[in-house]
Amino acid sequence: MTAAALRALHHGSSLPLILPGPWDAASAKVFADAGFPALATPSAGIAATLGHEDGQTPPDEMFAAITRIVRAVDIPVTADVEAGYGLSAKELVGRLADAGAVGCNLEDSDHASHVLTDPERQAEWLAQVRAEAGDSLVINARIDTFLCGVEGTEEAVRRGRLYAEAGADCVYPILAPPPLLAELAAGIGLPVNALARPGGPAPGELGTLGASRVTFGPHLYRQAMAAVTDQAERLRDEIRQPDAD
Incomplete structure (x- = not known):
């Protein structure tokens, strides 16, 4: 699938664009089979499946995981590649192309310290990409x-x-209070990505509030793992033998 197809989904009549976050090939196929038009990988979800803390995944492992996700589906995939892993713009674009991703997130802060990147320097980097x-x-x-x-x-x-x-093409003011989404969209002039969070507004409501696209970060992965935990505990309880008298 092409970037043009993904780009067009940001401007369709059925906004917002809902982008589930697959953490591996199996979850990607589940979301694609459910009829979603595109997917957005979460760095934190993938990191957890690979045994890493968020922000600590080696680039080769991250791009390999993205490649497996893209290969599993026939819909566009955009990838969270954090701050670009220190790659040059040419290297980053090449790695994304090799993986088959047609979109990416690029963040403007240091992942570990939460210190904001100088915006002019970030803009220069984005222009290079x-x-x-x-x-x-x-x-x-x-x-x-x-x-x-x-x-x-x-x-x-x-x-x-x-x-x-x-x-x-779009901006992602992560953790922006939902009532501010419309103001942000109007002020910036690009489609705005909102994060759907447990207990927060539903994806459709985020669209009403001004979001053009909605992603989930690691939350779908965490919900899936909560279900696995419940299943494991039930299985444990079923096979646990009562104490002998």
């Missing part, structure tokens, strides 16, 4: 101001506009 990829990649520029404790929309909008000028 765009120049290398041309139209072959849907770039979702993550804005980490809310994650890093910067309140309000002013700095998020400033960063978003810089990233839009650099060639981003």
Whole structure:
């Protein structure tokens, strides 16, 4: 599938675009078979399946996992590649192309320290990725101001506009309060990605509030693992022998 197909889904009549987050090939196939038009890999979910903490997955392992997910389905896949793993724009675009991903998230903070990247430097990096990829990649520029404790929309909008000028297709102000989504979308002028969280607004409501696309981070993986935990505990209880009298 092409980036053009994924890009078009951001502007369809049935907004928001719902992008489940597969953590392996099997979960990807489940979501594709359920009829979702595209998928968005979560770095944290994949990290957990590979035995790593979020942000600690070696790039080769991450790209191998993305490749397996893409290979399992026939719908577009966009990949969370964190801050790019220190790769050059050319290397990053090449690795994504080799994996078959037609989109990516690129975040603007240090994963470990939650220190924001200089926005002009981030915009320059995004422009380099765009120049290398041309139209072959849907770039979702993550804005980490809310994650890093910067309140309000002013700095998020400033960063978003810089990233839009650099060639981003959409922006992802992660953890933005849902009531601010419409203001962010209007101020930045690009489709806005919202994170669906347990206990928060449903994906459709996030669309009503201003989101053009909705992703789930690691939450679907965690819900699946909670179900596995419940099953394991039931199995344990079934085979546990009562104490002898």
